[in-house]
Amino acid sequence: MQKNIPDAGGPAFYSLADAAWILGVDRNEIHRAIRVGSLRAERRRSRLVIPAAELRRVLDGGVR
Template identity: 55%
Template sequence: MSYTEFCDAGSSVFLTIRQTAWLLGVSESRVSWAIRVGLLRAVRRRSRVAIPVADVQRVLAGGDVR
């Protein structure tokens, strides 16, 4: 699934830490750090950490996790 398909799906779509890292071009540990410090929101879905696409879009539009 491409970034465009994620965006078109709306805010009810969630990404894994690995997918988020790939889209943002950062390491998985950097995504985990961004979650811990509150730069990215994460929720538990089926006992896994998931990041809403809307948060990833916000970061891509101008936020920074680097």
Template identity: 80%
Template sequence: MQKKMPNAGGPAFYSPAEAAWLLGIDLNSIHRAIRVGELRAVRRRSRLVIPAAELRRALGGGAR
């Protein structure tokens, strides 16, 4: 028997390309936002990724 878990199944991190698609902006704009500090990104296994909470903040949903 499985328990229902709210918010389960969503990714914890997004690639810059996925974030650009979700935000509806150009990939270069994502990299620029990361570089100037408007969007937080972290390194995971040598890949640059954007935390899901940061992407929710950028979309105006706030972090949960």
């Protein structure tokens, strides 16, 4: 028996390494962007992660 579960989409949060890969930059650039405040990160279970909405904002041109 197979259950029909709708696809919820991608993950809500990305690791720093995944975010760097998606944006096409080095992980050091991600750390720098977080430090200067141009990229928002959150702590989830003692890890820094980037919300998917924040990556969409940056990919759309970075305008808030």
